[in-house]
Amino acid sequence: MLNMGRPNILVIPFPAQGHVMPLMELSHILVDRGFKITFLNTEFNHDRVVAAARLDKNDEGFIRMMSIPDGLDVGEDRTNLGKLSDMMKDVMPVYLKDLITKLNASKNVDDRITCVLADVSMGWTLEVASKMNIRRAGFFPAAGGLLAMTLHVPKLIEAGIIRPDGTLNKSQMIKLSPTIPAFNADNFVWLCMGESAIKPIFNLIVRNNEAVNLAEYFICNSFYELEPSIFKMIPNLKPIGPLLASSRLANFWSEDSTCLSWLDEQPARSVIYVAFGSFTVFNKQQFDELAIGLELSGKPFLWVVRPDLTEGPNDVYPDGFEKRVAGRGRMVGWAPQREVLAHPSIACFVTHCGWNSTMEGVSTGVPLLTWPYFADQFLNQSYICDIWKVGLRLKDDDNGIISRDEIKKKVDGLLEDKGIKARVLKLKEIAINNVSKSGASFKNFEDFVNGIK
Numbered sequence: 201m202l203n204m205g206r207p208n209i210l211v212i213p214f215p216a217q218g219h220v221m222p223l224m225e226l227s228h229i230l231v232d233r234g235f236k237i238t239f240l241n242t243e244f245n246h247d248r249v250v251a252a253a254r255l256d257k258n259d260e261g262f263i264r265m266m267s268i269p270d271g272l273d274v275g276e277d278r279t280n281l282g283k284l285s286d287m288m289k290d291v292m293p294v295y296l297k298d299l300i301t302k303l304n305a306s307k308n309v310d311d312r313i314t315c316v317l318a319d320v321s322m323g324w325t326l327e328v329a330s331k332m333n334i335r336r337a338g339f340f341p342a343a344g345g346l347l348a349m350t351l352h353v354p355k356l357i358e359a360g361i362i363r364p365d366g367t368l369n370k371s372q373m374i375k376l377s378p379t380i381p382a383f384n385a386d387n388f389v390w391l392c393m394g395e396s397a398i399k400p401i402f403n404l405i406v407r408n409n410e411a412v413n414l415a416e417y418f419i420c421n422s423f424y425e426l427e428p429s430i431f432k433m434i435p436n437l438k439p440i441g442p443l444l445a446s447s448r449l450a451n452f453w454s455e456d457s458t459c460l461s462w463l464d465e466q467p468a469r470s471v472i473y474v475a476f477g478s479f480t481v482f483n484k485q486q487f488d489e490l491a492i493g494l495e496l497s498g499k500p501f502l503w504v505v506r507p508d509l510t511e512g513p514n515d516v517y518p519d520g521f522e523k524r525v526a527g528r529g530r531m532v533g534w535a536p537q538r539e540v541l542a543h544p545s546i547a548c549f550v551t552h553c554g555w556n557s558t559m560e561g562v563s564t565g566v567p568l569l570t571w572p573y574f575a576d577q578f579l580n581q582s583y584i585c586d587i588w589k590v591g592l593r594l595k596d597d598d599n600g601i602i603s604r605d606e607i608k609k610k611v612d613g614l615l616e617d618k619g620i621k622a623r624v625l626k627l628k629e630i631a632i633n634n635v636s637k638s639g640a641s642f643k644n645f646e647d648f649v650n651g652i653k
């Protein structure tokens with residue numbers, strides 16, 4: 201395909217689904233705006249994405265898929281983010297520098313990188329680009345509220361809440377402003393991934409906080425009305441969301457799009473959509489309780505049961521479950537979530553409150569039932585239930601289990617709540633206006649595009 205004269209942006213996500221996804225969406229939008237994209241995954245994720253998309257070459261139109269090693273051995277556990285972060289920072293900068301040097305020496309001018317668009321969770325990429333005198337933009341993949349909390353860490357150290365090595369000194373709720381939910385210091389990501397992950401992830405985040413200053417443009421997937429005080433606190437952070445582009449070439453698992461024709465057969469606003477993102481893991485007891493809760497709800501449901509959703513084999517449903525819900529319940533390994541949420545049959549979304557899922561739910565006007573698993577998902581839950589008031593919390597019982605009765609009760613309560621429905625539809629309208637011509641996110645995106653062109 202001819203790509204003469206297109207500026208080539210090197211896009212670099214952190215190697216996790218919730219980071220690759222929005223950066224790929226952004227890449228598709230940038231292609232529409234006349235750019236060429238070189239999308240750089242780790243080798244491990246590159247292979248997954250290419251296999252899931254069933255690509256037979258690494259160049260899809262104006263998006264060229266490339267990869268470098270992450271430093272871990274073949275077969276090592278990449279969900280151990282502590283070890284992964286530690287290895288990446290030692291190994292990847294060298295590979296990145298070599299790659300940019302090679303591309304920029306290419307005889308083909310279109311191969312040459314004109315700008316790096318980096319996930320700020322990979323702050324070291326901005327350091328490499330800066331040293332090589334390449335233009336730089338940063339993308340923050342979560343709530344602006346989380347960035348504010350993270351930038352606040354030096355003050356938390358001064359206040360003795362966090363120790364200088366990242367460990368927690370005292371558990372405390374942090375409240376930065378009335379429109380930002382209180383955040384429990386225990387939920388900082390480096391404190392949620394086991395003892396050995398504290399140091400490497402904390403160090404990475406401290407470094408990212410510095411590296412952000414190297415970005416000439418700093419954008420995020422949010423919009424002003426969602427978190428107004430954040431954009432006053434961090435004036436150089438510009439919201440460009442909601443991202444509504446294709447996520448083609450971003451999936452770690454192959455999408456099962458047959459669920460869309462199944463949704464076509466369901467009555468309008470009848471289906472409970474249940475999905476917990478890419479990371480959440482259930483124990484068998486909670487998995488069974490959820491299954492029975494969905495059955496008890498008496499409503500049609502579409503449930504994403506990722507191949508690694510449970511600790512053990514997860515195609516083992518409670519006795520007779522599949523038979524009893526046949527026709528009414530549909531389980532898939534990975535759904536085209538954006539299309540699912542926009543489908544008129546969807547009534548509500550049981551979500552783990554990952555930021556991408558939160559934005560997708562809000563921008564499609566779907567009421568939310570919140571079931572956070574860890575880290576910033578609790579912050580997003582508070583945005584949903586306490587600040588925007590577009591969802592209800594699922595609460596666990598004394599044994600730490602979200603029971604079948606709680607699931608049924610909250611589904612019924614949510615679907616009867618006209619206030620929540622009205623508010624989420626209003627938020628959807630605000631979201632869509634933001635990315636239409638004359639919207640604030642659209643304008644921020646224009647400024648960004650014109651700046652890096």
Ligand code: UDP
Pocket residue numbers: 217218219221475476477478479480504533534535536537538553554555556557558560
């Ligand atoms: N997703 C999807 N299909 C699924 C489940 C999730 O495409 O069956 C997408 C979802 O639309 C979102 C991303 O995966 O864009 C998950 O990101 P999120 O921030 O919600 O959660 P994380 O995986 O980071 O915990």
